[in-house]
Amino acid sequence: MAEGPIRAVPVKSARDCPGRRPQRAPRRREVVAAYLLTLPAFLLVLGVLAYPVAWQGWVSVTNHSVYLDGPPAFVGLDNYRRLLGDGEYWRAAAHTAAYFVITTIAKLVVGVALALLLARPFPGRALAFLAVFLPWAYPGGVTIIGWYWTLNPPLIAPHSLLLGRLKWAVDGWLGFGAYDFLSVVLFNVWRGGSFTAVFLLAGLNAIPQELFDSAALECKAGWRRFWLVTVPLLKRFLALAVFLSLTTAFADLANIWVLTGGRIMFPIIGTHAYWLAVKGGQFGAAAAVSLSLVPPLVLALVLLFRLFDPPKEEPA
Amino acid sequence: MSWKRRGRNVAHGCLLLLAVCYSLLPIYFMFIQSLKTAEEDVVGHPLIVTRPTLENYRHLFEPDPESEFLVRPPVAFPVWVQNTVVVFGASLALTLALSLLAAYGLGRLRPPGWRWSRRLLFATYVVPHTLLFVPLYELAVRFGLDNSQLALVIVYPMLSMPFCVWILSAFFQTLPREIEESAYIEGASRVAAFLHIVLPMSRPVLVAAGLFTLGTISSDIVFASILLHSSEIQTVVAGLGAMDVSLEELTVLAGINLAGIPLILLSALFARGYVRGLTAAMVEGA
Numbered sequence: 043m044a045e046g047p048i049r050a051v052p053v054k055s056a057r058d059c060p061g062r063r064p065q066r067a068p069r070r071r072e073v074v075a076a077y078l079l080t081l082p083a084f085l086l087v088l089g090v091l092a093y094p095v096a097w098q099g100w101v102s103v104t105n106h107s108v109y110l111d112g113p114p115a116f117v118g119l120d121n122y123r124r125l126l127g128d129g130e131y132w133r134a135a136a137h138t139a140a141y142f143v144i145t146t147i148a149k150l151v152v153g154v155a156l157a158l159l160l161a162r163p164f165p166g167r168a169l170a171f172l173a174v175f176l177p178w179a180y181p182g183g184v185t186i187i188g189w190y191w192t193l194n195p196p197l198i199a200p201h202s203l204l205l206g207r208l209k210w211a212v213d214g215w216l217g218f219g220a221y222d223f224l225s226v227v228l229f230n231v232w233r234g235g236s237f238t239a240v241f242l243l244a245g246l247n248a249i250p251q252e253l254f255d256s257a258a259l260e261c262k263a264g265w266r267r268f269w270l271v272t273v274p275l276l277k278r279f280l281a282l283a284v285f286l287s288l289t290t291a292f293a294d295l296a297n298i299w300v301l302t303g304g305r306i307m308f309p310i311i312g313t314h315a316y317w318l319a320v321k322g323g324q325f326g327a328a329a330a331v332s333l334s335l336v337p338p339l340v341l342a343l344v345l346l347f348r349l350f351d352p353p354k355e356e357p358a
Numbered sequence: 359m360s361w362k363r364r365g366r367n368v369a370h371g372c373l374l375l376l377a378v379c380y381s382l383l384p385i386y387f388m389f390i391q392s393l394k395t396a397e398e399d400v401v402g403h404p405l406i407v408t409r410p411t412l413e414n415y416r417h418l419f420e421p422d423p424e425s426e427f428l429v430r431p432p433v434a435f436p437v438w439v440q441n442t443v444v445v446f447g448a449s450l451a452l453t454l455a456l457s458l459l460a461a462y463g464l465g466r467l468r469p470p471g472w473r474w475s476r477r478l479l480f481a482t483y484v485v486p487h488t489l490l491f492v493p494l495y496e497l498a499v500r501f502g503l504d505n506s507q508l509a510l511v512i513v514y515p516m517l518s519m520p521f522c523v524w525i526l527s528a529f530f531q532t533l534p535r536e537i538e539e540s541a542y543i544e545g546a547s548r549v550a551a552f553l554h555i556v557l558p559m560s561r562p563v564l565v566a567a568g569l570f571t572l573g574t575i576s577s578d579i580v581f582a583s584i585l586l587h588s589s590e591i592q593t594v595v596a597g598l599g600a601m602d603v604s605l606e607e608l609t610v611l612a613g614i615n616l617a618g619i620p621l622i623l624l625s626a627l628f629a630r631g632y633v634r635g636l637t638a639a640m641v642e643g644a
Contacts, residue, residue: 072467079463080475083456083519087482090494090516095485097493156377159370171633172626173378179569179625180385180618181576181595189384232384237573240629244636279640289483312488319489332488339484347477 102330108323121330131331134314141227141310142291148231149287150280153238161246177236189229223308234290238283245279278349285346289339311335385618392612414612431597432589435613442593442617445507446575449514453571454564456515457522462552465527476527480520491584498585509585510593514575522567525639529563530556565628566635576621
């Protein structure tokens with residue numbers, strides 16, 4: 043009934059005025075077009091991941107191992123059950139948690155500090171910004187090779203003695219391998235802190251200056267203002283930064299492998315799985331170890347989504 | 359008041375100086391090392407070079423395939439650079455093109471389930487990459503992509519695309535619809551409106567997505583080393599990673615620095631756009 047009056051309006055023809063075509067048919071076409079446009083990206087990402095994920099899932103419920111004669115057999119959840127009682131696994135899990143907590147806090151501190159330093163205009167800001175941006179932009183894959191020799195110099199380098207002593211001191215204080223752990227943390231914080239800083243700077247830029255100004259009138263103490271105004275406004279950015287840090291900390295393999303030269307004294311879950319698979323040949327157990335990371339990551343992801351599109355927006 | 363202000367400026371300056379030094383020290387260190395002669399590398403000062411030489415850089419350009427210890431690269435460095443440019447360029451183009459299409463589809467046309475589709479794509483970040491290379495390598499062999507750059511060009515967008523689709527679609531989601539609708543009234547088609555209006559407007563976000571992609575794929579070392587094993591087709595990171603590091607530390611450091619130069623230039627050009635794009639995507643959108 044409501045359509046009556048609208049039709050009465052003298053519209054010349056649909057061709058002259060395509061924006062006002064009746065809603066239905068174009069909407070259906072729009073939906074089809076949307077799915078078609080989305081398809082290639084999904085095909086690529088999910089297509090590349092489908093087999094590896096399925097493989098890992100399947101292998102984790104078999105006793106796949108290089109020491110086995112004949113094909114791997116289905117063993118149900120044995121691999122997972124064994125993890126629960128495996129001291130090595132829990133040691134790795136504890137290291138992973140420590141690694142994540144330490145690097146994330148350090149990255150957030152470094153990132154927030156750098157972002158706040160760069161937030162207001164000053165002469166030479168562009169150059170300072172470039173400097174802060176570089177640790178992340180500098181090709182990480184090769185930079186880490188440089189870091190390795192810097193922190194673990196071959197016998198002949200001029201700083202060998204100094205770093206050697208440092209290594210002894212750190213290892214003596216915190217246990218053998220602590221220095222390597224520390225060097226991995228340092229690299230992660232150096233590179234990730236830069237990413238976080240730039241990310242948070244983008245967040246700071248989005249906050250209207252008036253908000254800060256009125257906050258400054260309300261509250262004199264800068265520290266309180268930071269917690270009550272800046273942090274809540276940056277919440278989304280902080281959450282995404284933490285999530286990305288989580289995925290790198292959990293999956294971190296290359297960095298640790300390269301920076302410790304494969305002599306891993308503080309295995310995290312990623313390296314533990316790699317060790318089991320590549321050095322030990324026990325693919326079944328390794329896959330289970332690696333997949334045990336999924337539940338905490340999914341939990342983090344759900345929290346992240348909650349923050350990003352809160353449920354009240356859902357009907358939109 | 360003015361003293362207080364000046365004091366604050368000085369403190370800000372000092373902190374900034376500290377931040378810049380902290381950020382650049384490792385890069386500076388690698389740079390200085392790469393300029394040293396072997397002799398100075400042994401007895402010199404760690405942070406100063408007294409007789410800088412480009413010898414290490416020269417080694418990069420004089421390959422020595424016969425060398426038993428790989429103290430020199432088996433192929434000339436420009437070959438690796440060229441491979442990197444090809445692989446990165448193709449990965450970047452593929453990532454951006456597919457992300458743009460998907461983001462427009464999800465953020466603008468919003469078919470039923472668009473929110474969940476976007477989440478699903480982003481959720482691929484929870485897949486642990488630790489053992490991924492084993493089945494991926496198997497897959498590459500099966501498709502004859504073992505030791506082929508094409509394999510990397512397919513794998514790299516998988517790493518970067520979820521984030522790119524996320525920020526691009528968040529941006530499209532909030533771009534006012536009137537902007538395009540006025541173009542339709544002028545008689546423009548959807549494609550024309552996209553190309554002439556939406557695309558130019560999303561340039562900062564595209565820059566952000568592009569830099570994120572480059573940063574992500576240039577930090578990869580595992581996939582590059584595993585999927586490419588002959589030196590003629592390796593990227594810089596795979597090539598340098600395979601060299602015998604303890605014997606030719608300086609040459610590799612020189613290579614790292616050379617690889618870093620284009621990245622520095624790109625950053626200098628686009629760093630501010632990166633921030634602007636992230637702001638646009640995350641706040642106006644999401």
